[in-house]
Amino acid sequence: MVKSAPWNEVRPTALLVLADGTVIEGKGLGATGKAVGEVCFNTALTGYQEILTDPSYAGQVVTFTFPHIGNVGANEEDIEDLTPAARAGAVGAIFRADITDPSNFRAAEHLDQWLKRRGIVALSGVDTRALTSLLREKGAANAVIAHAPDGRFDIETLKAEARDWGGLVGLDLAKEVTSGQSSSWTETPWVWDEGYGSATESPFHIVAVDYGVKRNILRLLSSLGARVTVVPATTAAEDILAMEPDGIFLSNGPxxxxxxxxxAVPMIRELLKSDIPIFGICLGHQLLALALGAKTVKMHQGHHGANHPVKDHTTGKVEIVSMNHGFSVDGKSLPEGVEETHVSLFDDSNCGISLAGKPVFSVQHHPEASPGPQDSHYLFRRFVNLIRERKGEPALAER
Structure with missing residues (x-):
């Protein structure tokens, strides 16, 4: 239990209270108040803004294992959710060191100010190595993160809230982060000294089902010649097919x-009856697997970081990728006709599938590299080449 501080001691202004009763003290940052969620850890060295605004982190508190978070500041270009006003992404953040003043030419504001505007509760001064070890041993933990500038907390109430929260199992969070209506997307990836571009030529049409899609995924699709239409997660298969897509994308999500x-599964099964190429990422991968008859499982600690080795069985190559998922496809449950194409070299968990005889495939990791390495960018070209093949056009080189 955390006791009240004597008059001459500094009170902790933030707490992380785990469901098992563990109380971790820190310095409050970002928004005041409290948030309940699942605590996970992310091992990426860069890209904290992209991580915190990834809708796949909805309902989670991110512990950053890299000690210095915030020193490049924040800006409006590095967010990943489609609707910033909805604040789809992480509900909390945990740092080792205090946030320093920004030192980067792209910084528009201090990270602490950005966290406040974003509504993210954060704390620093935590031994993130010890917390990461705890999460690795016991698994991702349900918790309440709380920030009170006066350092006054009702510890027992916070413990009860953490203990009583049901966790992510059984939660459909895609409905909370998806787009409210269909929209067009034309923005292309960021280029040094130019910023983001806009697609001028779109020879084919891709419909992206938004379960919590990231901006950089859409940028990469647009950069390869696609006219992209983003549709809400609950869009019916008949409405998607009525848009006459050349390809269908199933997005990431929480x-x-x-x-x-x-x-989602009945809708995807209807789409599978067509010969339209389908590509899924993260939650889209899991939903495609379920539609094909496989099973998904809750992971012990999940995969969150930008340094995960994955092997592509179709090429024999090993690539370093970004990961962000707490559920996975059970590779042993894949039915006949569904091939395992990618596997994690950390724990042999499934990271990709393809459907025999159909232009359909998906991966668990995040090939859009925002943040992270660009080893898996070829997957977008692989998807586009399936479309080009169907249209009788020459393939692009996978690189």
Whole structure:
């Protein structure tokens, strides 16, 4: 239990209270108040803004293992959710060191100010190595993160809230982060000294089902010649097909795939009856696997970072990728006709599938590299080449 500080001692202004009763003290940053969520750890060295605004982190508190977070500041270009006003992404953040003043030419504001505007509760001064070890041993933990500038907390109430929260299993969070209506996307990737571009030529049409899609995924699709239409997660298959897509993309997103699958799986099964190329990432990968008859499972600690080795069995190559998922496809449950194409070299968990005889495939990791290495950018070209093949056009080189 955390006791009240004597008059001459500094009170902790933030707490992380785990469901098992563990109380971790720190210095409050970002928004005041409290948030309940699942605590995970991310091992990426850069890209904290992209991580915190990734809708796949909805309902989670991110512990950054890299000690210095915030020294390049924040800006409006590095966010990943489509609707910033909705604040789809992490609910909390945990840092080792205090946030220093920004030192980067792209910085528009201090990270602490950005966290406040974003509504993210954060704390620093935590031994993130010890917390990461705890999460590795016991698994991702349900918790409450709280920030009170006066350092006054009702510890027992916070413990009860953490203990009583049901966790991510059974939660359909895609409905909370998806787009409210269909929209067009034309922005292309960021270029040094130019910023983001705009697609001028779109020879084919891709419909992207938004379960919590990231901006950089859409940018990469647009950069390869696609006219992209983003549709809400609950869009019916007949409405998607009526748009006459040349390709269909199933996006990343948060929550339990089985819960989202209650409405997504029947829709995907209808789409699979066509010969239209389909590509899924992260939650989209899991939903496609469920639609094909496989199963998903909750992971012990999940995969969160930008340094995960994955092997592509179709090429024999090993690539370093970004990961962000707490559920995974059970590779042993893949039915006949569904091939395992990618596997994690950390724990042999499934990271990719393809459907025999159909232009359909998906991966668990995040090939858009925002943040992270660009080893897996070829997957977007692989998807586009399936479209080009169907249209009788020459393939692009995978690189």
């Amino acid at each position: 929550g339990d795939p089985e819960a989202t699958g209650e409405y």
